[in-house]
Amino acid sequence: MKLVTFTHQNSTRMGAVVGNYVIDSDGSPDLPAQMLDFLAAGTTAMAAMQQWLISGQGRRIPLNEVILASPVPRPGKYLAISLNYADHIAETGRERPEYPSFFTKQSTCVIGHGTAIQQPKVSDKLDYEGELAFVIGQRCRHVPVDKAREVIAGFTVANDVSVRDWQMHAPTMMVGKSFDTCGPLGPWLVTADEIPDPHNLTIKTWVDDELRQNANTGQMLFNCYEMVAYLSQAMTLEPGDVIATGTPAGVGVKMKPRGYLKPGQTVRVEIEGIGTLANPVIAER
Template identity: 70%
Template sequence: MKLVTFICNGQSNIGALIDDAIVAASGELPNDMMEFLAAGESAKTELQRQIDSSAPRIPMTAVTLLAPVPRPGKFLGIGLNYADHISETGREKPEYPTFFTKQSTCVIANGEAIHVPNISEKVDYEGELAFVIGKRCKNVPVDKAHEVIAGYTICNDVTVRDWQQRTPTWTLGKSFDTHGPMGPWLVTADEIADPHNLGLKTWVDDELRQSANTGEMIFNCYEMVAYLSQAMTLEPGDVISTGTPAGVGVKMKPRGYLMPGQTVRIEIESIGTLTNPVIAEPE
């Protein structure tokens, strides 16, 4: 199932994408993605029942898609999680996962514009697989971690490189407004046979910048859940972005930073494509 958050006739709702139309959640189902995920398997079953009962379809042309989780309670990323990316940065392989926080106000949807801020031109892309937590959980063992993942989506961990280096936490450089493109939908975990065997590609305009497989991650999705949940309670709607492979703009010669007028396109096998234009920050 491809779960979406969308606006139709001025109202926000969630639903499932079926071909090129949406079946909106109705009846007693929540109209918010975090509440829908928190409602558990029964909510998903009811939405499937509505799909099977030939509930009305809303054409995609009549809606505006938002990020699948527009304001996650937690939005975490992991650094240095692909060996080829570590190699291009000249750093050592980390002994433990290196997590950082992206502030949820950075989240934008597929098709929305990434802003190059007035205070920096060093804006970089990072194509990444992200997963969304579906159950409130703590101290999850690795072999049970798949049970708390609701599904998978695409994230562009846009980074302002000079601001990133101003603090060891990286948070400011990772959290500028519009620097968390996510979507276009959330593919439920049962639709992904193996999240650690998905092709990932990133283009800037027509230039292929990144090409990798999620199997190349050093710490996989389940290990991330186990590690994080030792420290904090994970909740429905929390988003964890799983790191980027080699090919980021900061390591190109000359630098391949994003410029207004360009478009970033990230494709992940079995999920879809996340596309965002780049513009100068509006006054």
């Protein structure tokens, strides 16, 4: 299933995409209206959504008539791993990390497909990072690698937009990664049952019509399941938590000349089997 959070006629709720339509969850007594509540309900809600789609009772809204938010509009935790592709490590000149290295993106940075990324007033060093992200579906702790798939609700496309000069203000990188609008996610959440192997997906990033990144998720140093196992040793992971899995080579800061994002451009990240996340770039209002 492709699960979405969408706005239609001034109401924001969850649903599922089938073809060129959103199947509205409204009207089902078994489906929560909001994604976080849906994910917290676990397999019961997943089964209820499947039955709702089969029943044909849900209102069908043309996809081009809705506004897509991030599938999880305000995740409780948004954790992202750095230096997780060998080619990206090489272009940065850094050493391969011994352990997974995570930073936090504040949830207020999250936006959905089609919403504008704003170049901040305080910097023109705005950069893209196309990434696979996954969303936790069960409250969990101390998850072994071979059980990690069971706690993942699904996968989505992420753009870890970064304000490069502010990123370097502190070793945590948090502020430069958390500017408003610097967390595009979407266009939907593809449930884990539809992604048999998240570690063999083509990932590409374009700025306008220029292909900037082209890689495969099999090149990750630490895979999705290893990330779950590592993080869950330290903290409780909860439904709706988002984990971004790192970016491959081709970021703007390492181009000559620099390939920073500029107002008027559009950045697109496409991941095989999931979809395309596209966001225009504008100057901060």
